[in-house]
Amino acid sequence: MLIFENIEQKLLNLLKFTGSPIKKFVSTGEIEENIDLVSSRKEQLSSIIKIIEENENFILPVIADVGVGKTHLFWALKHELYRYNVVYISLENVLRKFYYNTYSEFIESMGVEVLRSIVNRLCNKWGALERKFGFFHVADIEKVRKIAFEKWPSQFESKMAINDIIYAVTTHQLDPYKKVDAERWLLGELMDIRELSRLNLMHDLREKNNAFTMLKVLVENSMVNSVLFIDDFEKIISILKTKDEDSEEFFDPSWLYGNSSPEKYNAEKTLDKILQLHKIKGLRIIITLKSQEFYEEIKRKIEEKNNHLSFLLMKPVYLSNFIEQDIFLFYKSLLEDFFRDINYTEYFNNFKNSYFPLKESNLKFIFKQSKGNPREILKLLIKTFSKIILSKERFGKLIE
Amino acid sequence: MKHINNFVLYDSMRELKVNGEFTGSIISKCQDKIIISDNIKISESDGIKISQGLLVGFEKNRDKMTAFSKTLNFHFHDTKDNLLEYSVKIPEETMEKYDQGQFSNDFPFTINLLHTAGLLLNVDDFRFRINHLDFFKGEILKNPVSLILKGIIVADRVVIDHNGDPVFYDCLIVGRDENDDLNISYETIINVDDTVVEFVIILGIEELKM
Numbered sequence: 035m036l037i038f039e040n041i042e043q044k045l046l047n048l049l050k051f052t053g054s055p056i057k058k059f060v061s062t063g064e065i066e067e068n069i070d071l072v073s074s075r076k077e078q079l080s081s082i083i084k085i086i087e088e089n090e091n092f093i094l095p096v097i098a099d100v101g102v103g104k105t106h107l108f109w110a111l112k113h114e115l116y117r118y119n120v121v122y123i124s125l126e127n128v129l130r131k132f133y134y135n136t137y138s139e140f141i142e143s144m145g146v147e148v149l150r151s152i153v154n155r156l157c158n159k160w161g162a163l164e165r166k167f168g169f170f171h172v173a174d175i176e177k178v179r180k181i182a183f184e185k186w187p188s189q190f191e192s193k194m195a196i197n198d199i200i201y202a203v204t205t206h207q208l209d210p211y212k213k214v215d216a217e218r219w220l221l222g223e224l225m226d227i228r229e230l231s232r233l234n235l236m237h238d239l240r241e242k243n244n245a246f247t248m249l250k251v252l253v254e255n256s257m258v259n260s261v262l263f264i265d266d267f268e269k270i271i272s273i274l275k276t277k278d279e280d281s282e283e284f285f286d287p288s289w290l291y292g293n294s295s296p297e298k299y300n301a302e303k304t305l306d307k308i309l310q311l312h313k314i315k316g317l318r319i320i321i322t323l324k325s326q327e328f329y330e331e332i333k334r335k336i337e338e339k340n341n342h343l344s345f346l347l348m349k350p351v352y353l354s355n356f357i358e359q360d361i362f363l364f365y366k367s368l369l370e371d372f373f374r375d376i377n378y379t380e381y382f383n384n385f386k387n388s389y390f391p392l393k394e395s396n397l398k399f400i401f402k403q404s405k406g407n408p409r410e411i412l413k414l415l416i417k418t419f420s421k422i423i424l425s426k427e428r429f430g431k432l433i434e
Numbered sequence: 435m436k437h438i439n440n441f442v443l444y445d446s447m448r449e450l451k452v453n454g455e456f457t458g459s460i461i462s463k464c465q466d467k468i469i470i471s472d473n474i475k476i477s478e479s480d481g482i483k484i485s486q487g488l489l490v491g492f493e494k495n496r497d498k499m500t501a502f503s504k505t506l507n508f509h510f511h512d513t514k515d516n517l518l519e520y521s522v523k524i525p526e527e528t529m530e531k532y533d534q535g536q537f538s539n540d541f542p543f544t545i546n547l548l549h550t551a552g553l554l555l556n557v558d559d560f561r562f563r564i565n566h567l568d569f570f571k572g573e574i575l576k577n578p579v580s581l582i583l584k585g586i587i588v589a590d591r592v593v594i595d596h597n598g599d600p601v602f603y604d605c606l607i608v609g610r611d612e613n614d615d616l617n618i619s620y621e622t623i624i625n626v627d628d629t630v631v632e633f634v635i636i637l638g639i640e641e642l643k644m
Contacts, residue, residue: 163533167488168459168472168524169588169606170577171536172642 041384046391046422048378054419055372059101059412063122063265067109069367072360075103078351079110085348086115086261086318093308093319093346095267095329098353101409104322107353108263111320119144119253119260125269129300132307133245136262138222140252149220150206152255157207160185175208190250192243198235199247205233220248246307250314260317264308267321268328271335273301309339312346323350355406361397364411365389391422442616443474444482444521451512453477459529460484461586461608462521466632467491468579468586469508474521482518484508488642490579490635492555499562501552501635520616522608528620535604535622536590544574544591549638553578553592554600556632567598567628577637578602583630585609592634600634601625 049055061067071079085094098104105122112120121136121143128135141149157163160181162173182200190196206216215233219225222239230238239245253260311317323329329350337344356364366389373382389397396418404410443452443460455475462469462484471487485507492499510516524532553575555564571594578592580602590604607619 165459165472165529166642167470167486168457169470169532170637170642171533172639174643 041381042390044381045385049391049419050423052376054416054423056368056412056416056419059409059416061103061105061109063105063108063124063263067106068371069106069364071103071107071110072356072364074357074360075107075110075353078353079107079114082107082111082320082351083114086118086259089318089348090316091312091314091318091346092348093321094348095332095350096320096322096353097326097329097350098322098324099355099407100324101407102353102355103408104353105265106408107322108265108320111261111263115261118258119256120263121260122263122265124265125304126266129269129304131240131245132304133242133249134222134240137239137245137249137252140249140260141221144252144256146217146221148256149252150217151257152252153203153206153220156182156203156251156255160204162204162207173208175204178208179204190247192247194236195241195243195247198237198244199251201234242307246310253314253317262311262317262319264319264321267332268323268325270301270305271328271331273297305335306339309336309343309346312343326350356401356408356411357406358398358401360406361401361411362389362394364408365392365397365415368415392418441522441525441618442520443523444476444518445616446516446519447614448616451476456523458526459524460487460521461524461588461606462487463519463586463608464489464508464517465519466581468581468588469521470579470588474523476521478512481512481516482508482510482521488637490550490637491581492552492633492635494562497561499552499555499557499564501550501555501564501633503550503635503637503641505641522616522618524606524618528606528618531620532590532604532606544576545570546576546639547636548640550641551636551638552633553636554628554631554634556629565628567594567600570594571596571598575636577639577642578634579637580626580634581632582609582626583632587624587626589624592636595625599625599628600631 082094082096085092096104096107108120108122112122119140121139123136123139128139157178160178162178163171164173166172179200182204183196186196186200187193202216202219205212206220207213209216212233215225215229219230219233219235219238222245224240225238230236237244239248308319311319321332323332333344333347336347369385370379370382373379400411400414400418404414440452442448442450443456444450444462453476455473457473460471460474462471462474468490469484469487470490471484473485473487475483475485486505487508488503489506489508490501490503492501510518552564553566553570555562557563573594575592576590578587578589578600580587580589580592580600586608587602588606589602591602593601593603595601602624603622605621605624607621607624609617609619611617
């Protein structure tokens with residue numbers, strides 16, 4: 035029978051075994067974050083959700099300094115808006131082949147079953163499931179394509195893209211022998227000319243117009259609304275901005291490219307492509323920026339390019355650093371998440387009313403040192419826990 | 435799965451008639467033939483009209499019986515001696531189940547006959563009997579229509595099992611129960627002893643496309 039258990043010592047021993055409960059200080063779009071937003075940010079989250087629910091097409095800038103939690107906001111939105119397709123892209127990764135990469139991210143987020151159901155519904159709309167004599171589905175693939183061609187042209191600009199997409203969609207649904215290849219095309223796989231000609235297609239989805247049109251088809255025909263979260267948006271502006279006069283350069287790019295440079299040209303093109311997304315009905319875009327200065331710059335750029343599109347850009351939402359109260363809740367959530375992961379939830383209940391192994395004063399000190407920046411807080415917490423775990427000094431003395 | 439909805443539009447045995455114009459999926463029995471149509475118009479003054487319905491059955495052709503399916507307009511006068519036995523409209527939710535059960539588009543190893551042909555015909559006169567069940571053993575044949583003793587089966591496909599009996603998949607069944615009331619049922623699979631089958635006809639895809 036266990037008469038006494040030193041639960042605090044047990045926790046310290048456990049931490050020595052598992053390592054620091056906080057493993058990372060940077061949030062990414064790939065690894066899911068389960069930590070809830072701190073209370074001071076709940077209001078901002080609600081206001082963003084309100085904007086998403088009340089508007090169809092917009093670009094909503096979220097402005098926050100480095101490490102404040104812009105990417106973490108994406109995960110909070112994704113959890114909260116479970117009835118939406120919330121798709122994350124980091125602009126750094128999709129600067130080249132923007133539409134193709136964005137489409138791929140949508141497919142990854144939505145899954146192949148959703149794509150199949152969209153394609154099936156489209157074919158039904160074009161009469162593929164019309165019943166002859168009230169019973170028999172005798173789909174005439176050519177007739178279905180003809181109806182599709184009659185229905186679609188007004189909605190899309192590129193005739194070649196419409197042609198490819200209608201052929202791929204109808205082949206997927208009505209030609210069992212080519213279904214697998216057609217699905218590969220719809221999923222965005224790269225295909226050689228022989229595979230494409232077998233499907234009667236001109237290009238795969240690497241072609242800009244095909245990828246854009248397919249993205250439009252996917253978003254507009256999905257049963258749920260879509261939100262595109264573009265992280266690191268200021269990347270475009272930093273490329274577009276002229277370089278510092280004092281910076282040292284071995285050769286002047288203007289000798290080769292005139293006033294522009296390949297990077298600038300690419301950045302301009304990507305901005306144009308992002309602005310083109312307003313043609314996709316119902317696509318809500320959230321962009322993250324590091325400062326107000328970038329926002330002003332983006333605003334000016336959009337006005338320069340097309341003044342009519344400036345209505346798309348909404349009033350920015352500002353994310354600020356944590357307030358002191360947040361760090362306590364944040365710390366608790368982090369530990370709770372860690373103990374849940376290692377299946378020690380019940381044991382952690384013993385520490386519900388304390389901040390063990392830290393003290394309130396430690397957390398206050400960390401908050402002060404980090405000035406409330408969540409990333410800095412995480413860094414300091416990792417450092418503190420590492421000290422606790424690795425140090426040979428007595429715990430009591432160490433924590434003082 | 436049995437339906438007790440009001441699906442019977444006309445039943446000569448029960449002297450039941452619902453006046454009006456109906457569209458959807460309608461099965462009618464006319465003597466030993468079946469009419470499949472997407473419309474029917476029933477009125478007191480003009481009798482019963484079916485426009486562009488598919489008549490399925492066997493006809494005597496010199497010294498042999500030939501299966502056929504013809505698209506025709508039908509007009510039955512409202513007299514007791516008219517040839518139409520009954521007309522039923524399959525409920526839409528049953529048709530949705532029937533649609534979901536079809537798999538031809540995804541499954542390429544199904545035999546679609548170009549022209550309508552008889553797979554089985556059981557008649558008293560053995561000279562006219564047809565039985566191709568052994569020939570198609572293990573094959574999947576698309577669009578079978580069958581007349582059983584008291585009922586009709588319209589199925590998506592039929593497979594002949596190792597006993598030589600037809601197994602219908604994704605089928606709509608119309609028939610009379612012990613009280614001679616008409617009933618409609620949807621079954622995903624039904625095994626029928628070939629001795630109780632009056633005929634099985636495989637509809638030709640050309641006739642359906644026309």
